Amino acid sequence: MADGASGGLPPAGGDGVRKPNADIADPAVPHNIDAEQAVLGTLLIDNDAADGLSFLLPDHFFDPVHGRIYETSLRKISNQQLVTPVTLKTLMENDPGLQELGGPAYLTRLANSAITIYNVKAYAEEIYELALRRELADLGKQVTLHALDAAAEKQALDQIALAEEKLFKLAETGRSEGGFQPFKHALTEAVDLANRAYQRDGQLMGISSGLMDMDAKLGGLHDSDLIILAGRPSMGKTALVTNLAFNVASAFKAQDAADPRSGAANGGVVGFFSLEMSSDQLATRILAEQAEVPSEKIRRGEMDEEEFRRFAEAAARLQDAPLYIDDTPALSIAALAARARRLKRQSGLDLLIVDYLQLCRGSAKSSENRVQEISEITQGLKAIAKELKIPVIALSQLSRQVESREDKRPQLSDLRESGSIEQDADVVMFVFREEYYVGRLEPREGTPEHAEWQNKMDEVHNLAEVIIGKQRHGPIGTIKLMFDSRFTRFKDLARDHHALARH
Numbered sequence: 001m002a003d004g005a006s007g008g009l010p011p012a013g014g015d016g017v018r019k020p021n022a023d024i025a026d027p028a029v030p031h032n033i034d035a036e037q038a039v040l041g042t043l044l045i046d047n048d049a050a051d052g053l054s055f056l057l058p059d060h061f062f063d064p065v066h067g068r069i070y071e072t073s074l075r076k077i078s079n080q081q082l083v084t085p086v087t088l089k090t091l092m093e094n095d096p097g098l099q100e101l102g103g104p105a106y107l108t109r110l111a112n113s114a115i116t117i118y119n120v121k122a123y124a125e126e127i128y129e130l131a132l133r134r135e136l137a138d139l140g141k142q143v144t145l146h147a148l149d150a151a152a153e154k155q156a157l158d159q160i161a162l163a164e165e166k167l168f169k170l171a172e173t174g175r176s177e178g179g180f181q182p183f184k185h186a187l188t189e190a191v192d193l194a195n196r197a198y199q200r201d202g203q204l205m206g207i208s209s210g211l212m213d214m215d216a217k218l219g220g221l222h223d224s225d226l227i228i229l230a231g232r233p234s235m236g237k238t239a240l241v242t243n244l245a246f247n248v249a250s251a252f253k254a255q256d257a258a259d260p261r262s263g264a265a266n267g268g269v270v271g272f273f274s275l276e277m278s279s280d281q282l283a284t285r286i287l288a289e290q291a292e293v294p295s296e297k298i299r300r301g302e303m304d305e306e307e308f309r310r311f312a313e314a315a316a317r318l319q320d321a322p323l324y325i326d327d328t329p330a331l332s333i334a335a336l337a338a339r340a341r342r343l344k345r346q347s348g349l350d351l352l353i354v355d356y357l358q359l360c361r362g363s364a365k366s367s368e369n370r371v372q373e374i375s376e377i378t379q380g381l382k383a384i385a386k387e388l389k390i391p392v393i394a395l396s397q398l399s400r401q402v403e404s405r406e407d408k409r410p411q412l413s414d415l416r417e418s419g420s421i422e423q424d425a426d427v428v429m430f431v432f433r434e435e436y437y438v439g440r441l442e443p444r445e446g447t448p449e450h451a452e453w454q455n456k457m458d459e460v461h462n463l464a465e466v467i468i469g470k471q472r473h474g475p476i477g478t479i480k481l482m483f484d485s486r487f488t489r490f491k492d493l494a495r496d497h498h499a500l501a502r503h
Contacts, residue, residue, distance in 0.1 A: 030133040031062035034113075035123040040066060041113035042120045043073055044085055050077050052121045060131035065097035069107070085111050139166055161338040207268050207351060207391065210247025212492045213479045217468060218427065221248075221351060221391040225472075226382040228357075228421055230396040230410065231431035232403070236464060237395050238277065239488040240431055241353050242285050244393070245270045248351050249323040268350025269322040271343050273336060275359035279325040289489040290314040322347070332361040333380035337387075344388050352388070354381065356395035357421075375420035382424045396421060398430075408437055412469045428470040433483060435460045464490065 039056075042049045050073075058067035058074075072091055073083045081087070085107035093104050102109070115123065143163050147156070206220025221227065221244075231237045251267030274282050288295035291314035293307045303311060324343055331339075336354070343349050354360065362373035362380075378394075385392040398414045410430035415421045422428060438456055443449040464483040468476045482491045 029062070029137070030130040032126055032130055033063065035126045036061050036063060036066045037110055037113040038115045038123050039120055039127065040069055040073075041110040042115055042117060043070070044083060044088070044107065044111045045114040046117050047073075047077050047083050049117050049120045050074060053124050056124045056128055060127055062127075062130065062134070065095065065101060068092070068095060068097070069110075139163065158335075161335050164338045164342055207248055208251065208266075209244050210251065211244075211479075211481065211490065213481065214466065217474065217477060217479055218471070219474060221393070222426075222473065223389045223391060224386045225391045225426040226378070226385050226424060227391060227393045227427040227429065228396050228415070228425040229393055229429050229431065230398050230415055232398050232408075232410070234436055235431040235433055236483055236488070236490070237431050238355055239285065239483075240466070240490050241272075241355060241393055241395060242282060242488070243289065243490045245272050245323055245351070245353055246286050246289070246318075246321070249321040250318070252322050252350075254348075269343075269348040270324065270351045270353065271340060271349050272323065272325045273331065273339075273352070273354045274325055274327045275329055275331060276355055277327065279327040282325055282327070285488050286318065287311060287314050289487045290318060292487055294486045295488060330359065330361055333377050336360060337380060337384050340384055340388060344390075349388060350390055352384065352390055352392045354392065354394040356397065357381065358397050371420070375424075378420050378424040408432070408434075409465070409467060410469070422470065425470060426472045427468065430467040430469060432465045432467060433460075433463070434465075435463065463493075 039049075039053070043053075056070075058071040061067035061070060069088070069092065072088060076083045076087070076091075085104065088107055089104040092098050092107065098104070098106060143159070146159050206218070206222040206225075208215055208220055209218070229237055229241060248268045249270045252269060253266040272282065284295055284298055287293075288298055291307070291310040293303055293311055297303050297307065298311065324347065326339060328335075340349065340352055357377055358374070360377045362376040381392050381394050384390075396415060398410055402408050402410055402414050409432050412422050412428060414430075415428070435457070438453070438460055441453065443453055462482050462484060464481045466479040466481060468479070470476065480493055482493050483489070484491070
């Protein structure tokens with residue numbers, strides 16, 4: 001192994017191979033020149049070796065000359081041209097770095113360093129590992145320099161968020177997997193998913209929402225899905241996602257009881273970005289639902305002794321639920337992603353909720369165009385869902401055009417900046433409560449019209465609809481739920497439970 005080399009592989013180069021430029025051979029920097037020479041030599045002898053090196057990039061080579069040789073070789077191979085020391089000579093002979101190493105004769109010496117094609121991937125992975133270490137060291141230097149720069153524009157917290165984002169990306173991309181995989185690998189993953197569904201309460205492929213009728217339509221909340229939940233004000237959007245958050249968190253059971261990050265056998269760890277309401281307001285909603293005490297009584301301190309007992313018992317029962325709330329206002333999508341990654345790394349994360357997406361901020365560049373900014377936010381949320389392999393539920397506003405129609409049930413076209421939201425979402429659902437609109441049309445009491453209105457109110461009282469306007473993996477349709485406005489609680493309709501039991 002060359003001076004300054006790191007890693008456990010034995011030297012691969014021949015005795016006659018000249019070492020690269022002395023000025024880059026810093027013993028403090030992780031590198032393995034012998035491994036680089038072995039990989040390049042094998043590639044020059046057998047071009048088929050490139051098939052197993054899709055994860056290795058020219059920038060991963062410590063010696064820039066080696067990186068250029070590798071890049072040139074891959075370009076010729078991709079064009080179905082033969083790569084040998086002879087065919088590379090005309091392309092590389094004027095390279096200043098190669099001339100310092102002896103010119104085209106160095107390519108021949110590299111070929112003499114070749115190893116068997118069966119071992120080349122192990123040496124390439126060594127190069128890759130050391131490149132990641134160098135990148136990690138560079139990141140540490142950047143963090144230090146920015147922190148010590150008194151004139152830096154970014155605040156310390158912004159620097160931390162940026163460093164976390166880069167660190168997480170480095171951790172997640174620091175793998176050699178990628179590209180095509182045998183079908184049997186996909187089959188194994190599909191069987192694992194089915195097995196987890198069989199073991200999970202309700203036998204769902206995704207995480208149970210805690211609402212039987214919703215699970216029947218959606219099959220649970222699926223990893224990597226972006227779910228948009230939209231509605232006009234006072235329809236109960238926040239109440240519904242709060243109910244879902246509690247249902248998932250309260251059902252959480254880790255695969256390994258000693259480590260919540262081991263994955264959920266049931267339920268899940270929930271992250272809740274509450275950009276509109278404070279964390280204590282959100283907690284009050286959940287407590288009101290679980291204690292069955294009207295939230296206005298909790299806020300005013302008007303609970304009687306029995307209600308306060310239920311309130312205290314609910315608080316004690318809920319304090320260990322893995323539900324994490326971030327109520328920082330006007331978060332940028334980049335900061336939101338960084339905080340989600342941090343939660344995933346530190347405590348695990350199985351479901352992310354954003355209330356609501358129009359209160360997020362895009363980049364400074366996109367903020368000049370609202371449609372472009374919303375597009376950046378929805379794309380960012382979808383990227384988070386795929387990167388962290390979790391379902392993401394984002395609330396969205398609806399345009400006022402709903403109010404101008406006789407039938408006020410929402411449609412996909414009612415979404416604000418609907419193009420990007422509809423395109424990026426895997427599921428789009430609308431919350432609709434006809435009771436809200438009927439209640440506003442109350443005629444004068446004592447008239448025949450009032451009696452007719454009362455009959456209509458009785459029909460729609462405490463009824464809610466969740467309308468599935470788009471679903472990539474299943475049917476669209478309407479879910480009927482019960483909504484108790486006193487406790488902001490959504491529940492399955494009792495009549496539907498009886499129907500399910502009959503079936």
